Amino acid sequence: MRNGAPALLICLFMLVPSAAPAAPQTKILTVSATSFADHRTVQSAIDAIPEGNPDHISIHLLPGTYKEKLKLPRSKPFVTLRGDDAKTTLLTNDWNASHVGAEGRPVGTSGSYSVQIDAADFLAENITFENTAGDTGQALALSATYDRQVYRNCRLIGWQDTLYANGGRQFYDHCYVEGRVDFIFGNATAVFDHCTIHSKNGGHVTAASTPQDHPFGYVFLDCTLTGEGAAADLGRPWRPFASVVFARCEIGPHIKPAGWDNWRNPANEKTARYAEYKCTGPGADRSKRVPWSRELSDEEAATLTIDNILGGPDHWDPRQVK
Numbered sequence: 486m487r488n489g490a491p492a493l494l495i496c497l498f499m500l501v502p503s504a505a506p507a508a509p510q511t512k513i514l515t516v517s518a519t520s521f522a523d524h525r526t527v528q529s530a531i532d533a534i535p536e537g538n539p540d541h542i543s544i545h546l547l548p549g550t551y552k553e554k555l556k557l558p559r560s561k562p563f564v565t566l567r568g569d570d571a572k573t574t575l576l577t578n579d580w581n582a583s584h585v586g587a588e589g590r591p592v593g594t595s596g597s598y599s600v601q602i603d604a605a606d607f608l609a610e611n612i613t614f615e616n617t618a619g620d621t622g623q624a625l626a627l628s629a630t631y632d633r634q635v636y637r638n639c640r641l642i643g644w645q646d647t648l649y650a651n652g653g654r655q656f657y658d659h660c661y662v663e664g665r666v667d668f669i670f671g672n673a674t675a676v677f678d679h680c681t682i683h684s685k686n687g688g689h690v691t692a693a694s695t696p697q698d699h700p701f702g703y704v705f706l707d708c709t710l711t712g713e714g715a716a717a718d719l720g721r722p723w724r725p726f727a728s729v730v731f732a733r734c735e736i737g738p739h740i741k742p743a744g745w746d747n748w749r750n751p752a753n754e755k756t757a758r759y760a761e762y763k764c765t766g767p768g769a770d771r772s773k774r775v776p777w778s779r780e781l782s783d784e785e786a787a788t789l790t791i792d793n794i795l796g797g798p799d800h801w802d803p804r805q806v807k
Contacts, residue, residue, distance in 0.1 A: 511565075512540065517547035527551050527566075527576065536560045546612065548573040554580065555600045559631060562604045568611040571640045571661075576600050577615040581624040594646060598628040605632045605653070608806050613640040616647065620665075625649050629673070635806045636660055643668060644685065650675045650703070651694075654795045656803035667692035669703065670723055676794055676803075677705045684739055686714030689746060694724035695758070701794045702728030702758070710768065712739025721746040725756040730781070732762040732789050740768030745775050762786045 514530045515522040524530040530544045543565040555576060557564060568574030578599035586592040599616045602609075618624035626643040629636075632653025640661045641648050647664035651671030660680045662669060665688035672694040682690060682705070690710070695702030703720075708731070718741045720729045744761075747753045754777040761771065762781040771780060781789075795801060 511543050513543045515545045534561045546574050550575045554578050557602050557604050559603045562606045565608040571611045571613045575613045579617045581618040581621045594623040598625040601628040603630045607634045610637045616643040635803045674701050680708045682710045684712035684717040687717050689721045691720030691729050692723040693727035693729050695728040697726040705731045708734045710736045716741045718746045719744050721748040722753045722757040728758040730760045734764045736764050736766040736768035738767040742773035743775050745778050
Protein backbone atom coordinates (compact mmCIF):
# COMPACT_ATOMS: atom_id res chain seq x y z
CA MET A 486 0.00 0.00 0.00
CA ARG A 487 2.75 2.44 0.91
CA ASN A 488 4.69 1.65 -2.23
CA GLY A 489 1.66 2.44 -4.41
CA ALA A 490 0.82 5.77 -2.74
CA PRO A 491 3.04 8.01 -4.90
CA ALA A 492 1.66 6.48 -8.07
CA LEU A 493 -1.88 7.01 -6.80
CA LEU A 494 -1.16 10.65 -6.00
CA ILE A 495 0.26 11.17 -9.45
CA CYS A 496 -2.84 9.67 -11.04
CA LEU A 497 -5.12 11.81 -8.92
CA PHE A 498 -3.10 14.92 -9.82
CA MET A 499 -3.45 14.12 -13.49
CA LEU A 500 -7.21 13.83 -13.11
CA VAL A 501 -7.54 17.36 -11.69
CA PRO A 502 -8.47 19.64 -14.60
CA SER A 503 -6.03 22.45 -15.25
CA ALA A 504 -7.37 25.95 -14.70
CA ALA A 505 -8.64 27.69 -17.83
CA PRO A 506 -6.51 30.61 -18.93
CA ALA A 507 -7.84 33.88 -17.57
CA ALA A 508 -9.70 36.06 -20.03
CA PRO A 509 -7.70 39.12 -21.00
CA GLN A 510 -8.62 42.08 -18.85
CA THR A 511 -9.54 45.42 -20.39
CA LYS A 512 -7.08 48.06 -19.32
CA ILE A 513 -8.81 51.11 -17.86
CA LEU A 514 -7.43 54.65 -17.96
CA THR A 515 -9.18 57.41 -16.04
CA VAL A 516 -9.44 61.07 -17.01
CA SER A 517 -10.45 64.06 -14.91
CA ALA A 518 -9.55 67.71 -15.18
CA THR A 519 -10.47 68.42 -11.56
CA SER A 520 -9.77 65.32 -9.47
CA PHE A 521 -7.28 62.49 -9.14
CA ALA A 522 -7.02 60.36 -12.30
CA ASP A 523 -4.45 58.83 -14.64
CA HIS A 524 -4.75 61.76 -17.06
CA ARG A 525 -5.88 65.36 -16.97
CA THR A 526 -6.95 65.47 -20.62
CA VAL A 527 -8.65 63.00 -22.90
CA GLN A 528 -6.06 63.43 -25.64
CA SER A 529 -3.23 62.56 -23.27
CA ALA A 530 -5.00 59.29 -22.46
CA ILE A 531 -5.36 58.57 -26.17
CA ASP A 532 -1.71 59.43 -26.75
CA ALA A 533 -0.73 56.90 -24.07
CA ILE A 534 -2.25 54.04 -26.08
CA PRO A 535 0.46 52.25 -28.09
CA GLU A 536 0.45 52.28 -31.87
CA GLY A 537 -1.04 49.11 -33.31
CA ASN A 538 -2.79 48.51 -30.00
CA PRO A 539 -3.96 44.83 -29.96
CA ASP A 540 -5.89 44.91 -26.68
CA HIS A 541 -9.11 46.51 -25.51
CA ILE A 542 -8.50 49.74 -23.63
CA SER A 543 -11.24 51.67 -21.88
CA ILE A 544 -10.91 55.38 -21.10
CA HIS A 545 -13.24 56.36 -18.26
CA LEU A 546 -14.13 60.04 -18.38
CA LEU A 547 -15.14 61.39 -15.01
CA PRO A 548 -17.93 64.00 -15.13
CA GLY A 549 -16.80 67.32 -16.53
CA THR A 550 -16.51 69.50 -19.62
CA TYR A 551 -13.43 68.70 -21.70
CA LYS A 552 -12.73 71.45 -24.19
CA GLU A 553 -10.24 69.75 -26.47
CA LYS A 554 -9.79 68.97 -30.13
CA LEU A 555 -9.56 65.21 -29.96
CA LYS A 556 -8.36 62.65 -32.46
CA LEU A 557 -8.21 58.87 -32.16
CA PRO A 558 -5.99 57.74 -35.06
CA ARG A 559 -6.55 54.67 -37.21
CA SER A 560 -3.48 53.01 -35.67
CA LYS A 561 -5.24 52.69 -32.29
CA PRO A 562 -8.21 50.29 -32.53
CA PHE A 563 -10.12 48.56 -29.70
CA VAL A 564 -10.73 51.71 -27.66
CA THR A 565 -13.75 52.61 -25.53
CA LEU A 566 -14.59 56.12 -24.35
CA ARG A 567 -17.04 55.83 -21.48
CA GLY A 568 -18.68 58.47 -19.34
CA ASP A 569 -21.08 58.07 -16.43
CA ASP A 570 -23.83 60.28 -17.91
CA ALA A 571 -23.93 62.05 -21.27
CA LYS A 572 -25.41 65.16 -19.67
CA THR A 573 -22.46 65.56 -17.33
CA THR A 574 -19.62 64.38 -19.57
CA LEU A 575 -19.01 66.75 -22.50
CA LEU A 576 -16.36 66.72 -25.23
CA THR A 577 -16.59 70.13 -26.82
CA ASN A 578 -14.89 72.65 -29.07
CA ASP A 579 -15.89 75.65 -31.20
CA TRP A 580 -13.96 75.43 -34.48
CA ASN A 581 -15.74 75.88 -37.79
CA ALA A 582 -14.54 75.39 -41.35
CA SER A 583 -13.16 78.95 -41.50
CA HIS A 584 -10.90 78.50 -38.49
CA VAL A 585 -7.28 79.05 -39.47
CA GLY A 586 -5.18 76.05 -38.50
CA ALA A 587 -1.51 75.60 -37.74
CA GLU A 588 -0.63 75.65 -41.44
CA GLY A 589 -2.04 79.15 -41.82
CA ARG A 590 -5.14 78.32 -43.86
CA PRO A 591 -8.76 77.43 -43.06
CA VAL A 592 -9.19 73.89 -41.81
CA GLY A 593 -12.28 73.26 -44.00
CA THR A 594 -15.21 71.05 -43.14
CA SER A 595 -13.21 67.90 -42.33
CA GLY A 596 -10.87 69.81 -40.04
CA SER A 597 -13.57 71.56 -38.03
CA TYR A 598 -14.33 68.57 -35.78
CA SER A 599 -14.44 68.63 -32.00
CA VAL A 600 -13.76 64.86 -31.95
CA GLN A 601 -12.49 62.65 -34.75
CA ILE A 602 -12.69 58.88 -34.39
CA ASP A 603 -10.68 57.31 -37.21
CA ALA A 604 -10.16 53.86 -35.68
CA ALA A 605 -12.03 50.57 -35.97
CA ASP A 606 -13.64 48.62 -33.14
CA PHE A 607 -14.52 51.74 -31.20
CA LEU A 608 -17.23 52.22 -28.58
CA ALA A 609 -18.49 55.45 -26.99
CA GLU A 610 -21.03 55.40 -24.16
CA ASN A 611 -22.71 58.13 -22.11
CA ILE A 612 -20.86 61.06 -23.70
CA THR A 613 -21.90 64.36 -25.30
CA PHE A 614 -20.02 65.35 -28.46
CA GLU A 615 -20.55 69.06 -29.03
CA ASN A 616 -19.53 71.89 -31.34
CA THR A 617 -20.53 75.33 -30.06
CA ALA A 618 -19.56 77.34 -33.18
CA GLY A 619 -23.27 77.97 -33.83
CA ASP A 620 -24.64 79.34 -37.10
CA THR A 621 -21.20 80.00 -38.61
CA GLY A 622 -20.99 77.35 -41.33
CA GLN A 623 -19.72 73.78 -41.21
CA ALA A 624 -18.70 72.76 -37.69
CA LEU A 625 -18.48 69.06 -36.83
CA ALA A 626 -19.19 67.80 -33.34
CA LEU A 627 -18.15 64.26 -34.30
CA SER A 628 -16.23 62.96 -37.28
CA ALA A 629 -16.69 59.17 -37.38
CA THR A 630 -14.61 57.92 -40.26
CA TYR A 631 -13.94 54.19 -40.00
CA ASP A 632 -15.46 50.73 -39.62
CA ARG A 633 -17.14 48.98 -36.67
CA GLN A 634 -17.94 51.98 -34.52
CA VAL A 635 -20.66 52.02 -31.85
CA TYR A 636 -22.18 55.03 -30.09
CA ARG A 637 -24.53 54.19 -27.23
CA ASN A 638 -26.53 56.66 -25.13
CA CYS A 639 -24.58 59.58 -26.57
CA ARG A 640 -25.60 63.15 -27.42
CA LEU A 641 -24.33 64.86 -30.58
CA ILE A 642 -24.98 68.59 -30.64
CA GLY A 643 -24.14 71.17 -33.28
CA TRP A 644 -25.65 73.32 -36.00
CA GLN A 645 -24.35 72.58 -39.50
CA ASP A 646 -22.70 69.18 -40.14
CA THR A 647 -23.03 67.95 -36.56
CA LEU A 648 -22.24 64.31 -37.39
CA TYR A 649 -19.91 63.26 -40.18
CA ALA A 650 -20.75 59.56 -40.46
CA ASN A 651 -18.36 58.70 -43.23
CA GLY A 652 -16.76 55.31 -43.76
CA GLY A 653 -17.48 51.72 -42.83
CA ARG A 654 -20.28 50.48 -40.59
CA GLN A 655 -21.57 52.48 -37.66
CA PHE A 656 -24.27 51.92 -35.04
CA TYR A 657 -26.02 54.65 -33.04
CA ASP A 658 -28.03 53.17 -30.19
CA HIS A 659 -30.45 55.38 -28.21
CA CYS A 660 -28.54 58.53 -29.12
CA TYR A 661 -29.68 62.16 -29.45
CA VAL A 662 -28.54 64.07 -32.56
CA GLU A 663 -29.24 67.78 -32.94
CA GLY A 664 -28.49 70.27 -35.72
CA ARG A 665 -29.80 72.23 -38.65
CA VAL A 666 -28.12 71.99 -42.05
CA ASP A 667 -27.10 68.52 -43.31
CA PHE A 668 -26.45 67.60 -39.73
CA ILE A 669 -26.04 63.88 -40.44
CA PHE A 670 -23.87 63.52 -43.54
CA GLY A 671 -21.36 61.25 -45.26
CA ASN A 672 -21.05 57.85 -46.92
CA ALA A 673 -21.15 55.40 -44.00
CA THR A 674 -23.53 52.50 -43.70
CA ALA A 675 -25.12 53.52 -40.41
CA VAL A 676 -28.07 52.37 -38.32
CA PHE A 677 -29.76 54.78 -35.93
CA ASP A 678 -31.74 52.61 -33.51
CA HIS A 679 -34.28 54.26 -31.19
CA CYS A 680 -32.57 57.64 -31.51
CA THR A 681 -34.01 61.14 -31.17
CA ILE A 682 -33.21 63.38 -34.16
CA HIS A 683 -33.83 67.07 -33.44
CA SER A 684 -33.95 69.76 -36.14
CA LYS A 685 -33.14 73.35 -35.19
CA ASN A 686 -34.92 75.96 -37.30
CA GLY A 687 -35.30 74.22 -40.63
CA GLY A 688 -32.55 72.80 -42.79
CA HIS A 689 -31.96 69.18 -43.77
CA VAL A 690 -31.69 66.18 -41.48
CA THR A 691 -29.43 64.14 -43.76
CA ALA A 692 -27.00 64.66 -46.62
CA ALA A 693 -25.92 61.14 -47.50
CA SER A 694 -23.25 60.36 -50.07
CA THR A 695 -23.80 56.60 -50.23
CA PRO A 696 -21.68 54.80 -52.86
CA GLN A 697 -23.76 53.40 -55.71
CA ASP A 698 -22.82 49.79 -54.95
CA HIS A 699 -23.79 49.96 -51.26
CA PRO A 700 -27.30 48.60 -50.64
CA PHE A 701 -27.74 50.68 -47.47
CA GLY A 702 -26.74 54.15 -46.38
CA TYR A 703 -28.44 55.72 -43.37
CA VAL A 704 -31.20 53.62 -41.82
CA PHE A 705 -33.32 55.06 -39.02
CA LEU A 706 -35.18 52.38 -37.07
CA ASP A 707 -37.88 53.29 -34.53
CA CYS A 708 -36.53 56.82 -34.11
CA THR A 709 -38.29 60.00 -32.99
CA LEU A 710 -37.92 63.15 -35.09
CA THR A 711 -38.54 66.43 -33.30
CA GLY A 712 -37.97 70.04 -34.30
CA GLU A 713 -38.32 73.72 -33.57
CA GLY A 714 -38.55 76.89 -35.65
CA ALA A 715 -38.80 76.66 -39.45
CA ALA A 716 -39.82 73.50 -41.28
CA ALA A 717 -37.13 71.00 -42.26
CA ASP A 718 -36.87 68.10 -44.68
CA LEU A 719 -35.65 64.55 -44.21
CA GLY A 720 -32.67 64.92 -46.48
CA ARG A 721 -30.97 65.98 -49.67
CA PRO A 722 -28.42 63.97 -51.68
CA TRP A 723 -24.81 65.04 -51.22
CA ARG A 724 -23.96 62.49 -53.94
CA PRO A 725 -26.32 61.08 -56.60
CA PHE A 726 -26.98 57.64 -55.07
CA ALA A 727 -27.70 58.80 -51.54
CA SER A 728 -29.60 56.12 -49.60
CA VAL A 729 -31.73 57.00 -46.56
CA VAL A 730 -34.60 55.07 -44.97
CA PHE A 731 -36.86 56.01 -42.08
CA ALA A 732 -38.68 52.93 -40.78
CA ARG A 733 -41.33 52.94 -38.05
CA CYS A 734 -40.28 56.42 -36.96
CA GLU A 735 -42.39 59.01 -35.17
CA ILE A 736 -42.09 62.14 -37.33
CA GLY A 737 -43.07 65.51 -35.91
CA PRO A 738 -44.93 68.37 -37.65
CA HIS A 739 -41.68 70.22 -38.40
CA ILE A 740 -41.01 68.02 -41.46
CA LYS A 741 -42.18 69.55 -44.73
CA PRO A 742 -44.99 67.71 -46.55
CA ALA A 743 -42.71 67.15 -49.57
CA GLY A 744 -40.30 65.33 -47.27
CA TRP A 745 -37.17 65.44 -49.40
CA ASP A 746 -35.06 67.91 -51.40
CA ASN A 747 -33.12 67.33 -54.66
CA TRP A 748 -30.36 69.86 -53.79
CA ARG A 749 -31.30 72.05 -56.74
CA ASN A 750 -30.46 69.25 -59.16
CA PRO A 751 -33.36 67.37 -60.84
CA ALA A 752 -30.92 64.68 -61.99
CA ASN A 753 -30.64 63.52 -58.37
CA GLU A 754 -34.29 62.52 -58.51
CA LYS A 755 -33.38 59.63 -60.80
CA THR A 756 -30.69 58.19 -58.53
CA ALA A 757 -31.38 59.11 -54.90
CA ARG A 758 -32.73 56.20 -52.86
CA TYR A 759 -35.12 57.73 -50.35
CA ALA A 760 -37.76 55.65 -48.59
CA GLU A 761 -40.02 55.43 -45.58
CA TYR A 762 -41.88 52.58 -43.96
CA LYS A 763 -44.85 52.68 -41.61
CA CYS A 764 -43.84 55.96 -40.00
CA THR A 765 -46.32 57.77 -37.78
CA GLY A 766 -46.94 61.29 -36.56
CA PRO A 767 -48.01 64.54 -38.24
CA GLY A 768 -44.89 64.69 -40.39
CA ALA A 769 -45.30 61.16 -41.74
CA ASP A 770 -48.15 61.87 -44.16
CA ARG A 771 -46.89 60.75 -47.57
CA SER A 772 -49.76 62.17 -49.61
CA LYS A 773 -47.66 65.20 -50.61
CA ARG A 774 -44.24 63.59 -50.67
CA VAL A 775 -41.99 64.10 -53.70
CA PRO A 776 -42.82 61.36 -56.22
CA TRP A 777 -39.22 60.17 -56.41
CA SER A 778 -39.32 58.94 -52.79
CA ARG A 779 -41.31 55.86 -51.89
CA GLU A 780 -42.88 53.67 -49.23
CA LEU A 781 -41.19 50.31 -48.79
CA SER A 782 -43.20 47.10 -49.10
CA ASP A 783 -43.34 44.67 -46.19
CA GLU A 784 -40.94 42.39 -48.05
CA GLU A 785 -38.42 45.18 -48.56
CA ALA A 786 -38.75 46.34 -44.96
CA ALA A 787 -38.02 42.81 -43.77
CA THR A 788 -34.42 43.31 -44.93
CA LEU A 789 -33.96 46.22 -42.51
CA THR A 790 -32.37 44.22 -39.73
CA ILE A 791 -29.19 45.16 -37.94
CA ASP A 792 -27.62 41.85 -38.94
CA ASN A 793 -28.43 42.35 -42.60
CA ILE A 794 -27.39 46.00 -42.75
CA LEU A 795 -24.24 45.89 -40.64
CA GLY A 796 -23.25 42.22 -40.32
CA GLY A 797 -20.98 41.98 -43.33
CA PRO A 798 -18.68 39.04 -44.08
CA ASP A 799 -17.23 39.22 -40.54
CA HIS A 800 -20.73 38.88 -39.00
CA TRP A 801 -20.23 41.96 -36.86
CA ASP A 802 -22.99 42.47 -34.28
CA PRO A 803 -22.76 45.93 -32.70
CA ARG A 804 -25.31 44.99 -30.05
CA GLN A 805 -22.73 42.62 -28.54
CA VAL A 806 -20.01 45.25 -28.29
CA LYS A 807 -19.25 45.96 -24.62
